[in-house]
Amino acid sequence: MEYQVKNLIIGFGKGGKTLAGKLANQGEPVVIIEKSNQMYGGTCINVGCLPSKKLILQGEQQVPFPEAVHDKNQMTSFLRDKNYHLLADQDLITVIDGKARFLADHLVEVLQPDGSKINYQAERIFINTGSTPFMVPIPGLAASKYRIDSTQAMDLTKAPQHLVIIGGGYIGLEFASMFQHYGSKVTVLDHNNVFIPREDRDVADAVYHDMIAEKIDIKMNVLIKKVNQDIITFEQDGKLHTITADKILVATGRRPNTAELGLENTNIATDQTGSIVVADDLQTTVPSVWALGDVKGGPQFTYISLDDQRIVVDQLFGKKEYKLSDRTLVPYSVFLTPPLSRIGLNEQDAKAQGIEYKLFKLAVAAIPKARVMNETRGIFKILVDPKTDLILGATIYAVESHEVINLITLAMQNNLPYQILRDQIYTHPTMTEALNDVLKD
Ligand SMILES: Cc1cc2nc3c(=O)[nH]c(=O)nc-3n(C[C@H](O)[C@H](O)[C@H](O)COP(=O)(O)OP(=O)(O)OC[C@H]3O[C@@H](n4cnc5c(N)ncnc54)[C@H](O)[C@@H]3O)c2cc1C
Ligand SMILES: NC(=O)c1ccc[n+]([C@@H]2O[C@H](COP(=O)([O-])OP(=O)(O)OC[C@H]3O[C@@H](n4cnc5c(N)ncnc54)[C@H](O)[C@@H]3O)[C@@H](O)[C@H]2O)c1
Numbered sequence: 001m002e003y004q005v006k007n008l009i010i011g012f013g014k015g016g017k018t019l020a021g022k023l024a025n026q027g028e029p030v031v032i033i034e035k036s037n038q039m040y041g042g043t044c045i046n047v048g049c050l051p052s053k054k055l056i057l058q059g060e061q062q063v064p065f066p067e068a069v070h071d072k073n074q075m076t077s078f079l080r081d082k083n084y085h086l087l088a089d090q091d092l093i094t095v096i097d098g099k100a101r102f103l104a105d106h107l108v109e110v111l112q113p114d115g116s117k118i119n120y121q122a123e124r125i126f127i128n129t130g131s132t133p134f135m136v137p138i139p140g141l142a143a144s145k146y147r148i149d150s151t152q153a154m155d156l157t158k159a160p161q162h163l164v165i166i167g168g169g170y171i172g173l174e175f176a177s178m179f180q181h182y183g184s185k186v187t188v189l190d191h192n193n194v195f196i197p198r199e200d201r202d203v204a205d206a207v208y209h210d211m212i213a214e215k216i217d218i219k220m221n222v223l224i225k226k227v228n229q230d231i232i233t234f235e236q237d238g239k240l241h242t243i244t245a246d247k248i249l250v251a252t253g254r255r256p257n258t259a260e261l262g263l264e265n266t267n268i269a270t271d272q273t274g275s276i277v278v279a280d281d282l283q284t285t286v287p288s289v290w291a292l293g294d295v296k297g298g299p300q301f302t303y304i305s306l307d308d309q310r311i312v313v314d315q316l317f318g319k320k321e322y323k324l325s326d327r328t329l330v331p332y333s334v335f336l337t338p339p340l341s342r343i344g345l346n347e348q349d350a351k352a353q354g355i356e357y358k359l360f361k362l363a364v365a366a367i368p369k370a371r372v373m374n375e376t377r378g379i380f381k382i383l384v385d386p387k388t389d390l391i392l393g394a395t396i397y398a399v400e401s402h403e404v405i406n407l408i409t410l411a412m413q414n415n416l417p418y419q420i421l422r423d424q425i426y427t428h429p430t431m432t433e434a435l436n437d438v439l440k441d
Contacts (some may be wrong), residue, residue: 002117005031007109008122010100010261015292015305015312016128019085022313024092031120032087033110035099041083043130043294044302046076047151047187052174055154056335065159068182072154100129101262105286109262124288126312127268127276128305129261131294136166136231140227147227147248150175153259159184160246164232167251168195168218170334172206174401175249176216176338185245186216189234193221202347203379204394207340210377256295273297280323282308299330309331328336331409333402338364338378341405344393344412345383357383359394360418362438364398369429373397380438382408382418400431 007023012034039046051072054182056208058068088095096118098110106125110118133149141147148156150171154161159182165172168190176186190437193306194219195300211218223235233242256275270279275297282290290312293305314322331343350357362371364378378398385392396410396417411421422439424433 002212003118003120005120005122007031007124007126008120009033009128010082010108011035011042011128011129011130011257011293011295012040012095012130013086013305014044014302015309017041017083017378018125018306018309019126019292019312020087020093021090022309022317023388024090025094026317029092031094033096033098033100033108033120033173035097036041037097037113038080040080040095042302042305044130045079047154048134049302050079051076051154052150052171052178053335056174056178056181056337057360059178060337062181065182066157069155099260101260102266102268103262105266105268105289123419125290126290127261127284127291127295128258128293131256133250134253134255135250136224136252138166138227139159140229141166141224141248141250144229144248146230146245147250151248152248153247161185162187162244162246163249164189164245164247165249165251166190166224166242167253168192168220169251169253171251172249173211173338174335175251176218177211177214178213180216181337187245188216188218189222189224189232190218190220190224192308193222193379196340198346199340199342200348200381200395201383203291203340203346203397204375206327206379206397207336208263211336254294255302256297259293264332271297278324281320281327282311282324283315285356289437299332301330301332304330325338329413331405337401338375338397338399339402340395340397341401342393342395343405343409344391346381346393346395347383350383350392355392356386358386359383360438360440362434364434366437367398367431367434369431369433370399372429373399380434382438384418384439389419390415391418392422398431404432404435407435 007030007034020030020032055068056070087093098112100108100110103109108120163179163184163186164187168188176188180186195208201376225233231242256276267286278291278296284291292308294300311322326389333339333341360382364375370376380396381394383392391412418439421435
């Protein structure tokens with residue numbers, strides 16, 4: 001069977017689902033294809049941000065792990081159902097279960113769960129297929145029955161006694177902190193010789209020492225030689241070591257979901273990482289085929305996928321002004337306890353780029369709300385341009401930093417001098433009000 005459609009979206013991720021709603025609001029019909037009925041709404045709500053943050057919070061609140069997993073599952077199934085109906089209940093939107101694959105530039109085949117196939121010839125195609133965990137080629141790792149990914153880690157029936165995590169990036173550190181709260185002994189193995197290398201050393205040292213103080217074992221500069229089921233052999237400082245794990249969580253990055261998309265049948269180009277190559281307006285190398293979110297490479301965050309959708313909508317229905325190159329400020333938060341958040345430049349970037357800066361720094365212990373919350377660890381660092389008074393960047397390692405960072409981003413985005421944040425009336429007691437003090441000359 002072959003259908004002609006105006007808009008075809010492959011993947012029910014953040015960008016794709018939001019775009020589907022916008023297209024329908026413009027009176028246009030849309031077909032959206034999703035390969036798994038457990039993934040309506042995409043990675044974030046089902047197996048990514050929201051379930052992990054729910055488990056992190058419940059771990060901090062000392063909820064027993066099985067209960068926390070149960071609550072997490074209730075939340076994800078509620079959100080999945082809500083997301084499905086938000087689209088499927090609209091007259092102009094058709095949600096199709098099935099795996100999509102290109103047969104030609106504008107021709108897509110969908111393999112449905114019952115084995116039947118439908119073809120769609122589409123005027124416009126939007127690829128939003130996300131990413132999948134990348135399996136490092138360590139001998140024996142793929143065959144180990146102790147190996148899990150982040151999705152499986154969040155569905156365990158009990159917290160492992162000894163969790164070994166390969167990779168000390170976002171997932172590795174967030175899950176290390178989370179499982180430590182559920183009572184697991186946690187060891188993190190990372191091949192980098194520097195811990196969280198993109199951060200300033202004083203901040204990284206503070207995070208490292210706080211994690212070590214919580215008995216999380218972090219081993220850097222590690223070369224993993226082999227995995228024999230639950231035994232991991234690695235080299236560090238020229239010596240061979242072995243450790244035994246109840247579970248081995250592989251958190252060594254995620255790669256775009258392009259391998260099974262049939263792109264070899266098209267003129268859609270990918271780069272050496274498998275990411276779809278896009279222009280500044282997010283069109284691929286085939287006109288009227290766009291890529292949004294993780295699948296196009298670059299930062300892998302839900303809010304990037306959402307913002308990609310803004311670029312596409314602006315091309316289709318707006319002033320055609322908003323482009324990828326306009327997105328210069330992207331904040332992030334690593335949800336440790338306490339969280340580490342960042343926007344713009346830090347000291348090491350400023351020095352490397354020869355940018356002059358004035359540094360404002362405050363220990364979290366000086367903030368009343370931190371005392372109220374019994375979480376006095378961490379630091380605020382804000383860099384300001386001494387000539388213009390504009391904020392160059394901020395790193396906040398502090399409880400609630402994931403909220404405060406958004407206010408600083410807003411100030412930077414709107415070119416507000418730092419004095420505006422310094423002299424603002426803030427509610428009390430809050431972590432935000434620390435900006436009154438941290439920015440004092
Ligand atoms: C454990 C974890 C925690 C995270 N925490 C955060 C966080 O706190 N904050 C944050 O911003 N980001 C976080 N992320 C990253 C974030 O989840 C992703 O960047 C984001 O979800 C990517 O969205 P997307 O729109 O690109 O695609 P996705 O949401 O991944 O959607 C892609 C969809 O396409 C479907 N699909 C794939 N191939 C096909 C095909 N051939 N045919 C049909 N359908 C297909 C998939 O099933 C999926 O539903 C986290 C990720 C993980 C794994
Ligand atoms: N809070 C958030 O926004 C959040 C949370 C979780 C995930 N995410 C997203 O998910 C993506 C994937 O997360 P991730 O942690 O898997 O990837 P990552 O790129 O953040 O970290 C991967 C880590 O694995 C290490 N590594 C790679 N190969 C290794 C090897 N052979 N041996 C030992 N260590 C090795 C790297 O040095 C790095 O520290 C991230 O890029 C992030 O954007 C975001």
